Amino acid sequence: MANPKGSSFPFSDIPEDIQLCILSLLSPPDFANFASTSKRFVSLCRNDAKLWFTMYHRRWGSKTHITQWGGGNISYMLLYKTLTRWENLIGLWRHSGRADLLAQWPRVITFEWGPSFVSGSCLNGTYHVTKSPFLWMGISSDGLIVNFLDLEGQTETPTGGLDCWLDSICSDHNLVPVTLNFMGDNHFMVEENSNFWNCCKRNSSSKNMIEANEETIVVGAYSGKPRGLPDYLVLEM
Incomplete structure (x- = not known):
């Protein structure tokens, strides 16, 4: 039987697209807490075009057209918080x-x-x-x-x-x-x-x-x- 410890690896070694997929499952307070654990993840959690877009797309991508809200000129963070309400x-x-x-x-x-x-x-x-x-x-x-x-x-x-x-x-x-x-x-x-x-x-x-x-x-x-x-x-x- 394989040793689970031998197959483990840090989150930072996971490809970025998979990191974003995982983080998009969290609520904003949760990934904010995650960002506070390491400076290297702060920029990722603040990335509007990557993380906030991924969060929006997972939640409402099949219901609305993301590029049409605000003529495509507003931040995904603003859009996410507004649609959440x-x-x-x-x-x-x-x-x-x-x-x-x-x-x-x-x-x-x-x-x-x-x-x-x-x-x-x-x-x-x-x-x-x-x-x-x-x-x-x-x-x-x-x-x-x-x-x-x-x-x-x-x-x-x-x-x-x-x-x-x-x-x-x-x-x-x-x-x-x-x-x-x-x-x-x-x-x-x-x-x-x-x-x-x-x-x-x-x-x-x-x-x-x-x-x-x-x-x-x-x-x-x-x-x-x-x-x-x-x-x-x-x-x-």
């Missing part, structure tokens, strides 16, 4: 909250992966189930998180780069820029982001806008009073 949205959600708003908005919403965005759609309550756009979530080429509440539910699915899509909707008053605030795994709300277009003009980076809170999502949106909606609309899921 958004992943909990995927699936069905039930609308709850004020009774007067429940009558105006569908009770069930589904979130799905798109090539370079996450889309939320309202499901009608009939036997012939149909979907209409409700919320669009993406990242601009400047790394800015962009979320739009679709008041009419008629906006076409984004094609091409998100920046091109943003240019085409600037004059669409039925799309309201919103921010999402996480408040647990089973609840979220949305509110209007009145500073969104100013942030776009300043080319702000979302790297400083992503907060560490990974618990809940809050969605609220200022309606601009279309179709008789209240001045300030808060939707709870």
Whole structure:
């Protein structure tokens, strides 16, 4: 029987592609702890094009197109951390909250992966189930998180780069820029982001806008009073 000690070798002797494959199985805190054990692994664990790309591809490579997020101009670390937070949205959600708003908005919403965005759609309550756009979530080429509440539910699915899509909707008053605030795994709300277009003009980076809170999502949106909606609309899921 072979001696297991005779066949062992240090991690540093393993080919880099296999090292990346192994590290991609770890969580960011775990491989950060691993990097602290040896200076030679610090650069590898900080390598955006290698490690963070490998981690993203393993987790979402079959669900989205990595090169389309942010027009391919954002870091994979930013993309990984953003999608980690958004992943909990995927699936069905039930609308709850004020009774007067429940009558105006569908009770069930589904979130799905798109090539370079996450889309939320309202499901009608009939036997012939149909979907209409409700919320669009993406990242601009400047790394800015962009979320739009679709008041009419008629906006076409984004094609091409998100920046091109943003240019085409600037004059669409039925799309309201919103921010999402996480408040647990089973609840979220949305509110209007009145500073969104100013942030776009300043080319702000979302790297400083992503907060560490990974618990809940809050969605609220200022309606601009279309179709008789209240001045300030808060939707709870």
